[in-house]
Amino acid sequence: MDGLEIKGGAALRGDIVISGAKNAALPLLCLGLMSSAPLVLGNVPELADTILMEGLLRHHGVEVTRDGETVTMRGGATNYDAPYELVRKMRASVLVLGPLLARYGEARVSLPGGCAIGTRPVDLHVRAMQELGAVVELADGYIQARAPGGLSGGRIVFPTVSVGATENALMAAVLARGSSELVNVAREPEIADLANCLNAMGAKIIGQGTDTIMVEGVEALHAANYTVISDRIEAGTFAIAAAMTGGDLTLKGIRARTLDALLMVLRESGATVTETDDTIRVVANGRPIAADITTDPFPGFPTDLQAQFMAMMCIADGSSRISETIFENRFMHVPELLRMGADIRVHGGIAMVRGRDALTPAPVMATDLRASVSLVLAALTIEGKSQISRIYHLDRGYSRLEEKLGNCGAKLRRIKVA
Numbered sequence: 001m002d003g004l005e006i007k008g009g010a011a012l013r014g015d016i017v018i019s020g021a022k023n024a025a026l027p028l029l030c031l032g033l034m035s036s037a038p039l040v041l042g043n044v045p046e047l048a049d050t051i052l053m054e055g056l057l058r059h060h061g062v063e064v065t066r067d068g069e070t071v072t073m074r075g076g077a078t079n080y081d082a083p084y085e086l087v088r089k090m091r092a093s094v095l096v097l098g099p100l101l102a103r104y105g106e107a108r109v110s111l112p113g114g115c116a117i118g119t120r121p122v123d124l125h126v127r128a129m130q131e132l133g134a135v136v137e138l139a140d141g142y143i144q145a146r147a148p149g150g151l152s153g154g155r156i157v158f159p160t161v162s163v164g165a166t167e168n169a170l171m172a173a174v175l176a177r178g179s180s181e182l183v184n185v186a187r188e189p190e191i192a193d194l195a196n197c198l199n200a201m202g203a204k205i206i207g208q209g210t211d212t213i214m215v216e217g218v219e220a221l222h223a224a225n226y227t228v229i230s231d232r233i234e235a236g237t238f239a240i241a242a243a244m245t246g247g248d249l250t251l252k253g254i255r256a257r258t259l260d261a262l263l264m265v266l267r268e269s270g271a272t273v274t275e276t277d278d279t280i281r282v283v284a285n286g287r288p289i290a291a292d293i294t295t296d297p298f299p300g301f302p303t304d305l306q307a308q309f310m311a312m313m314c315i316a317d318g319s320s321r322i323s324e325t326i327f328e329n330r331f332m333h334v335p336e337l338l339r340m341g342a343d344i345r346v347h348g349g350i351a352m353v354r355g356r357d358a359l360t361p362a363p364v365m366a367t368d369l370r371a372s373v374s375l376v377l378a379a380l381t382i383e384g385k386s387q388i389s390r391i392y393h394l395d396r397g398y399s400r401l402e403e404k405l406g407n408c409g410a411k412l413r414r415i416k417v418a
């Protein structure tokens with residue numbers, strides 16, 4: 001099994017071009033189900049997860065071709081069944097539900113099952129489809145949804161903010177008869193990206209990026225070319241890497257506005273952060289100063305950067321209180337950081353981190369995507385060699401990570417781990 005050997009201690013210095021956003025690309029790929037006309041997506045990162053999604057779309061009958069980071073889809077779907085053996089590999093597969101229902105009036109999608117960071121139910125997705133007129137049954141581990149006469153517009157009020165449920169509701173509403181109002185929606189930049197691509201395909205959506213989105217249903221969508229936004233979580237990961245290795249990194253092709261909450265706390269912890277329209281430069285000023293964070297839906301501090309920030313707090317000057325409010329089990333990186341000498345105490349959704357002068361080399365294990373990259377960051381600060389096993393988790397969300405970090409002075413290489 002693939003592992004990563006990291007010889008840390010070097011300050012990261014240089015430029016990194018940020019790739020397309022995984023969490024924008026995954027719902028955007030599902031738009032290939034919504035029209036038989038060609039949809040050409042640019043800047044689609046080549047990741048385990050995007051490759052899995054392309055495979056799922058082919059399973060549905062969509063013609064999918066990839067040329068570098070450009071994916072072209074045409075032909076629409078010929079079957080509406082997303083089987084367990086595909087869906088269980090990636091939760092985002094549930095995002096085929098809205099498109100299949102909207103375009104074909106039926107969908108049979110396996111319940112995704114849990115994952116490392118929590119049970120991650122899909123009740124909000126199901127209720128949104130029902131609000132638009134679908135008949136939905138949960139049976140045999142599947143969501144079985146039908147809308148024989150097509151979907152009809154409605155008012156959906158989300159009791160809690162959900163990125164995926166917002167995306168499924170949005171994709172379903174664009175082909176529903178009449179207008180829809182989606183209230184208390186997620187405001188992540190990836191939602192606006194999905195809405196903007198749908199509008200390029202002929203949808204009529206306004207309000208994306210705010211907490212209420214209005215949709216005027218249309219008969220059909222047409223061909224479009226669209227470029228996926230850059231990955232704010234990848235950029236945030238590298239920004240933290242610069243701050244915690246005493247480095248100086250310039251991140252290219254990223255809008256700083258998508259990372260305000262992180263950049264504010266990086267400045268609080270002593271880094272110098274400068275921005276232009278499409279670059280962010282992070283320069284460390286000595287050892288980071290401890291700071292507290294609470295994760296929150298966008299524009300709050302992203303839960304997808306919590307593990308990475310915790311890695312930085314493990315070597316910060318002072319104590320940090322980290323509150324994870326989005327997922328019930330997103331501290332899987334803690335036991336592994338403890339193996340590296342960190343001082344962390346967890347009580348429910350709160351982790352108290354007391355900064356150490358330095359961590360120590362240790363073999364550790366990746367458990368989920370963001371936890372695994374937090375271990376990479378921790379290892380980059382440690383003189384001596386650390387080994388991280390099960391790094392297939394990393395490959396789900398970071399393209400060419402070794403190359404990008406290696407070009408900035410990091411010493412890491414893939415190894416075989418028993």
Ligand code: EPZ
Nearest residue numbers: 023092120121122123124125161162163164304326327369
């Ligand atoms: C998306 O997951 C992202 N994944 C996650 O990134 C991210 O952590 C999460 O949003 C929060 O920002 C993709 O975009 C592919 P949610 P999603 O629905 O949509 C609960 C990564 O590392 N909930 O916003 O599944 C849920 O349990 C991944 O790239 C329900 O209760 O997240 C959670 O507590 C990890 N019922 C909260 O809402 C539902 O029907 C927020 O989840 C749906 C969600």
